[in-house]
Amino acid sequence: MPRISTALDLPPTEIEQIIRHASFAPSLHNTQPWRFRLLPQVIELHYDPARLLPAADPAGRELRLACGAALFNLRLALENAGTRPNVTLLPHFAGPTVLAEIRSGGRTDPRPEARRLHAAIPRRHSHRAPFRDVPVPTAERSHMLHAAQSEQCRLHIVTPGELGTLEGLVHRAHRIQEADPRFRTELAAWTGRPADTSEGVPTSAAGPRPGPQDQWVHRDFSAGVSPRPEGVEYESYPLLAVLCTPQETRYAELQAGQAVQNVWLTATARGLAASMISEVIEVPDTRDELRDLLGGTLHPQALLRIGYGGPTVPAPRRAVDDLILDDGTTT
Ligand SMILES: Cc1cc2nc3c(=O)[nH]c(=O)nc-3n(C[C@H](O)[C@H](O)[C@H](O)COP(=O)(O)O)c2cc1C
Numbered sequence: 001m002p003r004i005s006t007a008l009d010l011p012p013t014e015i016e017q018i019i020r021h022a023s024f025a026p027s028l029h030n031t032q033p034w035r036f037r038l039l040p041q042v043i044e045l046h047y048d049p050a051r052l053l054p055a056a057d058p059a060g061r062e063l064r065l066a067c068g069a070a071l072f073n074l075r076l077a078l079e080n081a082g083t084r085p086n087v088t089l090l091p092h093f094a095g096p097t098v099l100a101e102i103r104s105g106g107r108t109d110p111r112p113e114a115r116r117l118h119a120a121i122p123r124r125h126s127h128r129a130p131f132r133d134v135p136v137p138t139a140e141r142s143h144m145l146h147a148a149q150s151e152q153c154r155l156h157i158v159t160p161g162e163l164g165t166l167e168g169l170v171h172r173a174h175r176i177q178e179a180d181p182r183f184r185t186e187l188a189a190w191t192g193r194p195a196d197t198s199e200g201v202p203t204s205a206a207g208p209r210p211g212p213q214d215q216w217v218h219r220d221f222s223a224g225v226s227p228r229p230e231g232v233e234y235e236s237y238p239l240l241a242v243l244c245t246p247q248e249t250r251y252a253e254l255q256a257g258q259a260v261q262n263v264w265l266t267a268t269a270r271g272l273a274a275s276m277i278s279e280v281i282e283v284p285d286t287r288d289e290l291r292d293l294l295g296g297t298l299h300p301q302a303l304l305r306i307g308y309g310g311p312t313v314p315a316p317r318r319a320v321d322d323l324i325l326d327d328g329t330t331t
Pocket residue numbers: 024025026027028029030062063065066069124125126127128200201219275276277278279314315
């Protein structure tokens with residue numbers, strides 16, 4: 001079994017904590033598709049091809065989004081440990097599965113904002129249950145817009161005039177996926193898991209079973225097992241925000257993942273909760289229509305539902321040892 005070594009002049013115990021924090025990132029169906037190689041002067045972030053979900057994510061776009069989110073956590077964890085992260089995305093000549101190289105840019109005092117976001121990493125969970133019917137104030141929205149901008153992305157807050165069309169697109173995308181037996185089989189394989197699982201979504205973290213009357217949350221992570229509790233009623237107006245990139249490249253997808261995580265941690269640190277609604281972006285036709293709805297120039301990468309929520313149950317994570325590539329492995 002690989003052992004945690006030193007890297008970037010940090011001792012194994014700190015490296016283990018840093019990788020653990022990286023692994024708290026969100027991923028589609030909690031596949032956790034990231035791996036890390038530890039070398040004295042560099043940490044490499046790899047994706048794991050075995051964790052691609054071919055029905056929901058045939059091109060690996062969401063896999064790269066998840067790895068980008070893990071990279072954002074890794075950056076924060078390094079800064080919090082006093083090391084300025086120096087990141088190269090998609091480095092040349094680094095092997096087919098490398099998505100990023102992280103080197104030390106010297107010692108640093110963590111910025112107060114980096115400390116706040118780092119503290120929010122273990123508190124960020126997908127919140128699929130209803131939010132309280134309390135609007136998200138403009139000041140909070142500005143913080144999230146800024147978080148996306150600082151990762152070279154754009155967060156579009158869905159306007160009241162766009163809500164109806166977006167709701168129709170989300171419903172249509174959900175119906176298209178539900179009619180696809182490959183999608184249903186894949187979702188069933190990763191959800192409704194027992195409590196002692198280390199990957200996928202256990203029933204305890206699934207949120208309430210969606211009902212036909214629900215406007216936004218349709219994907220059933222309970223595998224149809226848990227009954228819908230009495231009185232579950234969703235908020236009338238969640239804040240919906242589309243994370244967009246100016247381009248549609250693998251590089252932009254890694255930036256989008258970092259931006260999603262920056263926005264989500266900013267929200268968490270400020271007492272907000274969020275969940276993702278991805279069907280509308282996974283289905284090519286509805287993704288194109290969403291792009292048109294937003295003006296046709298930006299590429300939608302993630303739809304977030306944001307609000308004030310209650311307690312959530314964390315989804316499990318794999319052991320750090322299982323995420324480490326042996327030195328000399330290239331894939
Ligand atoms: C690219 C991507 C797409 C996702 N899509 C959805 C989604 O459509 N619905 C949902 O409830 N969660 C979605 N999630 C959240 C994951 O299910 C979640 O991150 C994972 O189960 C781990 O749980 P956690 O976020 O509580 O840590 C998505 C996450 C990522 C990174």
